[in-house]
Amino acid sequence: MEKVGAVMVVGAGIGGSQTSLDLADSGYKVYLIESSTSIGGVMAQLDKTFPTNDCAMCIVSPKLVETGRHQNIDLSINCVIEDVSGEAGNFIVKVRKKSLFINPDKCTGCGVCGRECPIEAIDIFNEKLAKYGATSVKYPQAVPLLYAINREVCIGCGICYGVCKAKAVEYDREDEVVDINVGAVVLSPGFDExxxxxxxxxxxxxxxxxxxxxxxxxxxxxxxxxxxxxxxxxxxxxxxxxxxxxxxxxxxxxxxxxxxxxxxxxxxxxxxxxxxxxxxxxxxxxxxxxxxxxxxxxxxxxxxxxxxxxxxxxxxxxxxxxxxxxxxxxxxxxxxxxxxxxxxxxxxxxxxxxxxNPPDDAKYLAEKFGVELNQYDFAKTDLLNPVQTTKPGIFACGAFSSPKDIPDTVTQASAAAGCVNQLLYEKKGTLITEKSLPPEIFVRGQPPRIGVFICHCGINIGGFLDVPEVTRYAKTLPNVVMSDRNLYTCSADTQTIIKEKVQEYNLNRVIVASCTPRTHEPLFQETIREAGLNRYLFQMANIRDQCSWVHMNDWEAATNKAKDLVRMAVNKARQIEPIERIKLSVTPKALVVGGGISGMVAALNFASQEYETYLVEKEKELGGFAKHIYHTLEGADIQVYVKELIDKIKANKNIHVFTEAQMENIDGYIGNFKSSVIHGEKKERTEFSHGVVVVATGAKEYQPKEFLFGQNENVILQSEFERLLNETDQIKNKKSIVMIQCVGSRNDEHPYCSKMCCAEAIKNALLAKELNPDLEVTILFRDIRTYGFKEQYYRKAREAGVIFIQYDENNPPKINSDLKVEVLTPRNDKIYISTDWLVLSAGIYSDREENEELAKMLKIPLNDDSFFLEAHVKLRPVDFATEGVFIAGIAHCPKTIEDSISQANAAVSRACTILSKDEIEAEGKTARIDITRCIGCGMCIENCAYNAIELVDDRRFGTVASINQVLCKGCGACSGNCRCSAIDILGFTGEQIFEMITGRI
Amino acid sequence: MSFEPKLLGFLCNWCSYAGADLAGVSRIQYPPNMRVIRVMCSGRIDPKFIVQALELGIDGVYVMGCHIGDCHYLEGNYEAVKKYEMTREFLKLVGLDNRIRLDWVSASEGVRFGEVVSKFVNDIKELGPSPLSGDSPDKDLINKVRAIRLAAGSNRMRALVGRERKITEEDNVYGEKYPLEKYKEIMSQAIIEEYERHRILIALEDESKSVKSLASELSVDPSIILEHILTLKGRAQVDFQEIIKNTPIYMRRE
The missing domain is CATH 3.50.50.60 (FAD/NAD(P)-binding domain)
Known part of the structure; x- marks a missing residue:
């Protein structure tokens, strides 16, 4: 069957949203199916998130808005999966879109129906702690902002029908059943508590x-x-x-x-x-x-x-x-x-x-999609690829496969997208449509002709302030050639009206006074662009969310404030100019630094999508630290896996491997890097260009200074113990083994957990017990951190007779030269254990000097512990603030092999959102520099969090700052500090803001 | 009629503007005195914007951004604090510092947005109208605030405020972390100096003056005025004009 360039994502929490955005940005048509009435899942319910105490709503809501608006994402809410057929590359999924009893095309989300509803129903979003109407949205910032009638509590009084000025309420609205044809499915239904x-x-x-x-x-x-x-x-x-x-x-x-x-x-x-x-x-x-x-x-x-x-x-x-x-x-x-x-x-x-818990509908979904669940009713996934379900073409991410936090979910969401890319890459771009737009009307230098559209928003604005008066007032302002008012300015018919008025009055600036630009600016910008105007010739005045709704009891003051806001917008509109978005070509090649498991998985994924890939490894051989690992706790054979990866890489013509290699230089920026590498015995130098970089340089095993390590040959590291167990039969003649956990972790020098050591210790303890059942194994620990399903092995080890004794950080075990271990128990008893081997669970550390070199080349930061620091701990765990550069594996922080593989695939997916495009378009509202005023002090470079500014030599003006429009995000930190006022922010220029300030008076 | 202050708010797009929107969605009622100017990031808020607003007679200016650590642009709000603190210190010189305020409001703090705005309105009501509002504001004070606007926008102040975080939190060009206390001292000193210098420049706009007459006009010790004049001469902003009865007269240079 022919493959299809579309993907279905089931469940629109933070995981499903991320997968959808990744895939939609890489050129796939995405059908995002949600069972509840809004997207965002549990994260939208949270107050703050650890470890940064970020406000959950602040960080998640822009992402949700983006998901809701993306032109390649078809979002359906209130859905049930009815039937699935087909195979990897071509599935048909029957979806029932349950009726909301409100027409989604007409509902403007104004909320009057919910306010007037006489039924006080319990509010599920607020965990039943508050009341809500039978007609409701889940929460105020819900995406999509559509109201729905909850038939379970609705008494059918008919009031909402009357109050809805948009005529969106349809009590006889029926379910819709559709067949959706997709090439792959990502399941992200989350969890239930x-x-x-x-x-x-x-x-x-x-x-x-x-x-x-x-x-x-x-x-x-x-x-x-x-x-x-x-x-x-x-x-x-x-x-x-x-x-x-x-x-x-x-x-x-x-x-x-x-x-x-x-x-x-x-x-x-x-x-x-x-x-x-x-x-x-x-x-x-x-x-x-x-x-x-x-x-x-x-x-x-x-x-x-x-x-x-x-x-x-x-x-x-x-x-x-x-x-x-x-x-x-x-x-x-x-x-x-x-x-x-x-x-x-x-x-x-x-x-x-x-x-x-697994989601309540886990069994239902598993049966429909034909995937297996594990013993706990979570999705059963591949031992080494945690997003691969038991059925090809169907992937899982987030808490559906095991309990996990937000960054792990987001990483897996991208990883699932990375695996979809591998499956469907030939069909990329086949099912998305690009809008054809008329050429832009040239308006530069012409006197402003401003049109103002004022919205009643049903009664949401019109009920609390004098819209006709504001409309009349707008008409009196300089350069305003027309003003009009609409029942709903955002409705489809008003868009047509706006376009007609642009033509009729030759408008070259448009103002809409209605709700908030945060949600509606893109819609109106699109409308005026369709009318032939540059999309930046637009201004909004927020006279609803920040006026009529918050001054409901003061008609006159609200009206005056609305006039002021319109006047301020007009003042700014007079100053605005068209902005062109800069486009840059992309080199469709990737650089992967580090040839361990993460680097190899990333390189293979790139190469399988036919992107030429450069893989740089500092050792003679590929494989990284995984060469010392035999099995995972769950039983996957790492030696075989690594060998397979190396063979595949050697056989792949799209991958250029450099061993004994070191990056000499990395120049350029997103889409356009130029790098050189010194490699091989003879220190040859090779140059190449590429569009993205994946950092997968790994970390190191701590070499203990404590517990007689290096002084007594029977004091060994966990990795050496693993080798002895797997390669020799020395364990057979041993009587007692003691392991000490947290050696070189969670102390002053390395104040973090190395994450794997508990699992490693239990894995080796179980194997040792299996090889020699009489062996006494004692594990001295601070906390046993067998999170998730690893807990079962902890229990297994206890059942197998492994002895676990807790010690306190301040009273670590003591060792004498005969390898007699003294440990103080929590009950303050001293215990002595003789041991044949003392096995130290040495932690993972990161080499500052080595990492700093690469960090400087790529302009990416390290954290206090010398691991690479991602762009955002919660929602951008694979990206760097420097665009086009991504992170995978232990270079980011200690993690398991499975998680490293996920992150590698995730990095590829993130990179594909760039590589899949012929050219990338920069946001228009960026910083611009006036080099005649710039004195080249370089201060803006330090203020820029995105490394978008550098000093260059200008032929006429000497050293001046230069802003890379592609990297600039338009925050304006540089401008607010510029010594010579040489930097301005398009769309928020000093002059425009001064005009608004003046308009306040 | 009771005094209804005219207030202006500068809100960052991602957190505080969203919080203000949420106040609306939640129908939180608060007094209608503030008009909001949206910027993408609080880091964009130039001290000049704040001072300009006061100069035009606005009774109070509210700056709002994301909570520290939440900045959509990573660290824009850290920059905002520094700029705001400097602006406030300037305004202290003319007793207008209590007319500006900085707050962090998150996208979920709709209720709080209403509360802090109400409080600001009440506080400004208690303070009464800005001495710069109305039809005939005090000319002297206007000049003082103008001096602040120019001083806050001067190369020196912007360099100091822009480098503060790097130098006091990370390291300077010598790899040393400069003590914050000392940096603050330097800042405070610079603020007074630049304020006085710009007052001198403004005082010289209409007519040329001597050190002594400037000293009495600005109520600053003549020896300090002299130092400023010398600095300003060095900056090519002031020039020697003539000597009248043993007293040199200085003029503004354009």
């Missing part, structure tokens, strides 16, 4: 002041039911003592919860505790946990900060019972401390850190 059943031992549902973590997230949120004030539900008091209970429904073998670790709860709990204290300083959080699993990038630092800076108290214990104190509604917790004391303590509120 564990709901602690009523009357169980946590008292959830029975005691008012016991809430789940996601409910608490809404309580924390500034846009939540309590407006960000932390109040307890029973009486609205501020709870001073708040207990957070970890592992609710996770690591639970009782049958009530799930046996696996939910991976994210330790961190989100720390975050919720920190934010709660930040919102209300009187709150003193206590966290009850088993292990603290802060295994991700900069997570441990966050935990330390929570304790030291915010006074969050950690107690290592599982609470055995919770009882409500009837008079106060406080909660009495009973727990055992580590040294064996039983304590009863009262708290004002309890937050249950609920685990992540």
């Amino acid at each position: 564990f709901i602690p059943e009523e009357a169980n031992l946590y008292g959830y549902g029975k005691y008012k002041n016991v809430v789940t973590s996601i409910e608490f997230e809404r309580i924390l949120s500034a846009s939540g039911p309590y407006s960000g004030r932390v109040l307890r539900p029973s009486d609205g008091d501020i709870p001073e003592k708040v207990a957070f209970l970890q592992c609710i429904g996770s690591r639970d073998y009782s049958g009530v919860g799930k046996p696996y670790c939910s991976s994210v709860c330790c961190m989100y709990t720390a975050k919720e505790a920190v934010i709660a204290h930040e919102h209300m300083h009187q709150i003193k959080p206590t966290i009850f946990s088993m292990d603290v699993r802060a295994y991700g990038k900069d997570f441990d630092k966050y935990i330390i900060r929570a304790q030291k800076q915010y006074g969050v108290q950690y107690i290592r214990s599982r609470v055995s019972s919770i009882k409500e104190v009837p008079e106060t509604k406080d909660l009495r917790l009973k727990y055992e401390t580590q040294d064996g004391k039983i304590i009863e303590e009262d708290f004002h509120m309890v937050v249950l850190a609920v685990g992540l």
